[in-house]
Amino acid sequence: MNGKDTELLQLAADYRDSLRQSVYFVRQLDVEAELSAAQLSLLNMVADDGLRVSAIAANLGMKVPSATEAIKRLETFGYLERSTDPEDSRAVVIRLSESGREIVTQSNTRRNELMAELLARLSPAQQECLRAAIPVIAQLNSTFTQGN
Template structure:
């Protein structure tokens, strides 16, 4: 009997099993596992910001200062959506807007000190949560994750097609 994506959503398929690297379900299983792990970390750490707001803070940390339009492009959202996200972050005191010296109609967005502290807090909480979950795995599964990490990092670094 063939495995379907609905089967994957209903059961923890493959938990503790070795996976064939040529299994046609590998991409679906990997996507589900990574997505669910990401959500579990957010939920268990008591995420205080929605995912897009968190992502915007990290993007600003890496590339600030940025215009709203550039942030929207980097986050793959529309400018009106980014405007709402920035308004919420601004209301929370997590960013600073300054006039763009090259275009008086635009503003540059940067993290505030509170924004930097928020990112650090989120990283610390989420890393601790993941460390706790990793400790509950058997040694052979932790070793498998350590061995898979370079491949996962390479997946992230691959350019979009």
């Protein structure tokens, strides 16, 4: 293994560790909230066009039966609804209900406000570094999403 490979492996390890710590942090950001971080993540995931249960499970890193249980719980609260997939009438797409859209907006606003309070503790230079990193992370996420 050459030096460049070793550097990339270390960057990968550091990045993964940072992401893991960020996930822990974000999950604890608003423990008083009506929705858990996992529930809000699922609701945000289907906010645009909705998704099939199998895609939700894959995005959450769980098996379909576990995702189905999480979906059923949110359906019980009235936040999700099922509809026929327009591309395959045998399949179901999970979408936000109107009340789901409202709770997602409220929850995201609250969590963004809490995060902004924490980001205000960073120096302007640190805030700029974070701002500059976001497009790079978005590109990396896009590459992963596209399967490249």
